[in-house]
Amino acid sequence: MDRGDDALVAQLYDVCRSSDAVSRVNQFDYTPEEYAANLRWSFPGEHDVLLAARDGGTVLGYAQVWFPERDNLDKTWFELFVHPEHRRQGVGSALVERVERVVRDEGRSLALPEAFVPPGHRDDAPAARFAARHGYEVADTEVVRSLRLPVDAAVLDRFEASAREAMGEAYRLEVHRGGVPEPLRAGLCAVSNRLALDAPSGDIEFEAESMTPDDYQQLLEHERSLQRERLTALAIEVATGDVVAYTDLVLPHGDPTFVFQWGTLVMPEHRGHRLGMAVKVANLRALAGLDPARRTVRTMNAEDNPWMVGINVDLGFEVVEEALMLRKDL
Structure with missing residues (x-):
C-alpha cells in the first residue's frame, strides 16, 4: 500500500481508533498526524509490512508486521485491527493467514502478536478466543498498570x-x-x-x-x-x-x-x-x-x-x- 496516500492512511487511522475503542481499556488519544507519522517511519534496524483487507475502496481491517534485521532474526511482531462494523465476517482470519504467509516468506519461524484483555478475562475475551482459534498460545502475560x-x-x-x-x-x-x-x-x-x-x-x-x-x-x-x-x-x-x-x-x-x-x-x-x-x-x-x-x-x-x-x-x-x-x- 502507498503510505503516502493521505486518504488511505486516514482510513487506517479510523480502523485503528474504532478497533481500540471497543477492544482496549482506557486507551490514550493521538492525532491523525501522529498516527500518520508513525505509520510512515521505521526504526533503524527493522522493516515492516502493511497488509489491508479492503472491499472496493473501503478498508475493513489491517495488520502491521515488523521484522528486526540485526537481532532476533527468527522472530516477527505484528498488530491486527478490524473495524467493529466488519468483525465476525472472516476479515481477521484472512489477515492472519496473509500475515503468516508473509512471515514465512521472510524466513521467520516465530510470530509474536499480543492481545490486550480486561483483567481476569485471559480465556474468554474475544481477542483471546480469536488467537486460540488460530493456533496462538499464551507465552507470557504482562499486566498493564x-x-x-x-x-x-x-x-x-x-x-x-x-x-x-x-x-x-x-x-x-x-x-x-x-x-x-x-x-x-x-x-x-x-x-x-x-x-x-x-x-x-x-x-x-x-x-x-x-x-x-x-x-x-x-x-x-x-x-x-x-x-x-x-x-x-x-x-x-x-x-x-x-x-x-x-x-x-x-x-x-x-x-x-x-x-x-x-x-x-x-x-x-x-x-x-x-x-x-x-x-x-x-x-x-x-x-x-x-x-x-x-x-x-x-x-x-x-x-x-x-x-x-x-x-x-x-x-x-x-x-x-x-x-x-x-x-x-x-
Missing part, C-alpha cells in the same frame, strides 16, 4: 530517602529532557539493549537488541517531529562514570493528560541498591515540574517480574488491563 498523577509528595519523599540510603555514595542520579547527552548515549544504549534479554518473557528466548547512538539520535528526531517530550532518568556509577540504570517517560502531544512509562532496567551487577526505584522517583519529580497537567502514567510488566512490579505497586500503580504475549511457531 496506571498511575494517577500527581503522586503524593510524601510518598515520593519516602521512597527517595530509602533509595538514596541503599545507593550510598556509589551512584548519582541525572534526569535529561529530550534525550541524554552524546557522551552518555553509548552507555544508555548498552543498558537499554539488555531489556529484551533480561525482562521475563515466559517461554520465549530473546537476544539482546542492537540500538546504537546513531539509532537513538534518529529516534529522538522522530519524537521531536511528533512534538513528544522524553524524560530519561539515569543512575551513573560514580567510580566509572558508567550508566548502570535508566527509565524513560514519554509525553505524547495528542493526549495532554497521558504519559507512557517505557523501558526501565538496572544492570545485573548493580541490582540490590534500589536503583530502579531511584530513577523512577527522579523521573516522576521531573515530570511534575515539566508538565503538571498530566494525569496518568501507563506501564506494563511481566507478572513474573516481582522486582519491577513491586516498585510500581509501591508507587501506586493500579491494574487496568492484561496483555497476552502470544506465540505461534510457523
Whole structure:
C-alpha cells in the first residue's frame, strides 16, 4: 500500500481508533498526524509490512508486521485491527493467514502478536478466543498498570530517602529532557539493549537488541517531529562514570493528560541498591515540574517480574488491563 496516500492512511487511522475503542481499556488519544507519522517511519534496524483487507475502496481491517534485521532474526511482531462494523465476517482470519504467509516468506519461524484483555478475562475475551482459534498460545502475560498523577509528595519523599540510603555514595542520579547527552548515549544504549534479554518473557528466548547512538539520535528526531517530550532518568556509577540504570517517560502531544512509562532496567551487577526505584522517583519529580497537567502514567510488566512490579505497586500503580504475549511457531 502507498503510505503516502493521505486518504488511505486516514482510513487506517479510523480502523485503528474504532478497533481500540471497543477492544482496549482506557486507551490514550493521538492525532491523525501522529498516527500518520508513525505509520510512515521505521526504526533503524527493522522493516515492516502493511497488509489491508479492503472491499472496493473501503478498508475493513489491517495488520502491521515488523521484522528486526540485526537481532532476533527468527522472530516477527505484528498488530491486527478490524473495524467493529466488519468483525465476525472472516476479515481477521484472512489477515492472519496473509500475515503468516508473509512471515514465512521472510524466513521467520516465530510470530509474536499480543492481545490486550480486561483483567481476569485471559480465556474468554474475544481477542483471546480469536488467537486460540488460530493456533496462538499464551507465552507470557504482562499486566498493564496506571498511575494517577500527581503522586503524593510524601510518598515520593519516602521512597527517595530509602533509595538514596541503599545507593550510598556509589551512584548519582541525572534526569535529561529530550534525550541524554552524546557522551552518555553509548552507555544508555548498552543498558537499554539488555531489556529484551533480561525482562521475563515466559517461554520465549530473546537476544539482546542492537540500538546504537546513531539509532537513538534518529529516534529522538522522530519524537521531536511528533512534538513528544522524553524524560530519561539515569543512575551513573560514580567510580566509572558508567550508566548502570535508566527509565524513560514519554509525553505524547495528542493526549495532554497521558504519559507512557517505557523501558526501565538496572544492570545485573548493580541490582540490590534500589536503583530502579531511584530513577523512577527522579523521573516522576521531573515530570511534575515539566508538565503538571498530566494525569496518568501507563506501564506494563511481566507478572513474573516481582522486582519491577513491586516498585510500581509501591508507587501506586493500579491494574487496568492484561496483555497476552502470544506465540505461534510457523
